[in-house]
Amino acid sequence: MGTERTQKLSASLEDYLEAIFNLADDAGGARSKDIAAMLGVARSSVTGALQLLCDKGLANHEPYGRVTLTQQGEAVAREVVRKHDILTSFFADVLGVERETAQRAACRAEHTLGPEIIGRLLSFIDYVVASGRDGRDIAGEFRLFHGRRFTKRVKGMVK
Amino acid sequence: MGTERTQKLSASLEDYLEAIFNLADDAGGARSKDIAAMLGVARSSVTGALQLLCDKGLANHEPYGRVTLTQQGEAVAREVVRKHDILTSFFADVLGVERETAQRAACRAEHTLGPEIIGRLLSFIDYVVASGRDGRDIAGEFRLFHGRRFTKRVKGMVK
DNA sequence: TGACAAAGTTAGCTATACCTAACTATACTG
DNA sequence: CAGTATAGTTAGGTATAGCTAACTTTGTCA
Numbered sequence: 001m002g003t004e005r006t007q008k009l010s011a012s013l014e015d016y017l018e019a020i021f022n023l024a025d026d027a028g029g030a031r032s033k034d035i036a037a038m039l040g041v042a043r044s045s046v047t048g049a050l051q052l053l054c055d056k057g058l059a060n061h062e063p064y065g066r067v068t069l070t071q072q073g074e075a076v077a078r079e080v081v082r083k084h085d086i087l088t089s090f091f092a093d094v095l096g097v098e099r100e101t102a103q104r105a106a107c108r109a110e111h112t113l114g115p116e117i118i119g120r121l122l123s124f125i126d127y128v129v130a131s132g133r134d135g136r137d138i139a140g141e142f143r144l145f146h147g148r149r150f151t152k153r154v155k156g157m158v159k
Numbered sequence: 160m161g162t163e164r165t166q167k168l169s170a171s172l173e174d175y176l177e178a179i180f181n182l183a184d185d186a187g188g189a190r191s192k193d194i195a196a197m198l199g200v201a202r203s204s205v206t207g208a209l210q211l212l213c214d215k216g217l218a219n220h221e222p223y224g225r226v227t228l229t230q231q232g233e234a235v236a237r238e239v240v241r242k243h244d245i246l247t248s249f250f251a252d253v254l255g256v257e258r259e260t261a262q263r264a265a266c267r268a269e270h271t272l273g274p275e276i277i278g279r280l281l282s283f284i285d286y287v288v289a290s291g292r293d294g295r296d297i298a299g300e301f302r303l304f305h306g307r308r309f310t311k312r313v314k315g316m317v318k
Numbered sequence: 319t320g321a322c323a324a325a326g327t328t329a330g331c332t333a334t335a336c337c338t339a340a341c342t343a344t345a346c347t348g
Numbered sequence: 349c350a351g352t353a354t355a356g357t358t359a360g361g362t363a364t365a366g367c368t369a370a371c372t373t374t375g376t377c378a
Binding site: 094095096102120124 | 250253254255256260261264267268270271272273275276279280282283285286289295297300301304305308309
């Protein structure tokens with residue numbers, strides 16, 4: 001097996017990995033400053049996290065340099081991003097939540113769901129999409145269902 | 160407004176609240192020992208958490224006594240339990256995940272999802288249930304859809 | 319090229335949430 | 349009702365994850 005077994009990462013470190021991955025296009029890797037901005041943490045917190053990621057063999061980073069992911073780090077990052085995208089899609093495309101809200105919720109939930117549920121969720125999205133092609137649009141039908149009920153509830157409410 | 164505004168609780172404290180709530184039937188409130196067992200933490204960790212919950216006005220607890228929830232604490236606990244149940248139902252009844260797995264996933268995810276998504280999820284479950292009454296069982300149909308694809312994938316695989 | 323701004327690091331602090339070990343209070347039981 | 353087992357607490361320690369402030373390094377440009 002690999003050098004270090006893929007020990008479970010904290011939600012926080014997964015977030016760093018995801019951020020580095022998403023900033024990686026920028027010439028030669030991600031900048032610490034941008035990671036901090038993306039995650040809304042202090043620059044010094046990034047320095048600390050990078051040290052941990054390097055120790056775990058997931059990131060490459062020499063002082064004052066750009067950050068890149070190792071193969072292993074990139075594999076983990078891709079998995080996080082995949083979860084993120086699946087959740088966002090489910091929240092937005094199936095449940096009909098506003099994209100921005102869906103994004104943020106996905107970012108928080110992505111660390112808590114295992115492969116079994118993520119797999120089924122992906123499958124479910126595909127099923128809903130397929131339903132659209134088969135002439136019955138489940139997502140659209142649900143929006144109506146939800147909208148109707150929501151309207152009923154809210155009618156006459158001040159707050 | 161109330162004495163203390165309903166400041167956001169940590170996932171951990173929400174878990175304690177939920178455990179206390181679920182153990183509350185037992186004569187005169189929950190026992191520290193049982194809370195520890197339910198959450199899989201040391202008894203001393205419970206003592207610490209109870210102190211925090213009391214400080215926040217969510218639990219009642221005098222040393223060596225049983226633990227009960229205040230009105231406010233019970234309200235929060237009910238909301239956590241509600242989320243938990245909605246998620247469990249979605250994972251199990253819609254996605255078709257084994258109940259035990261669904262339970263555990265719900266327990267982890269329940270702290271990360273806000274009212275908007277929880278509300279829609281509840282609505283979606285109702286929609287799926289209603290679909291069953293209307294002659295098209297979405298949950299059952301999805302199980303077939305997922306099962307078919309899963310079978311294809313796994314066919315011939317050793318692991 | 320030298321000064322200054324921006325980026326990155328270090329040191330030290332805080333808070334959460336656990337733990338173990340040792341102690342104390344309570345409850346049960348012969 | 350005394351002794352022991354069980355439950356609960358306290359003290360002190362660890363790990364994570366963040367922060368600010370002060371410092372160093374790097375890069376830019378007049």
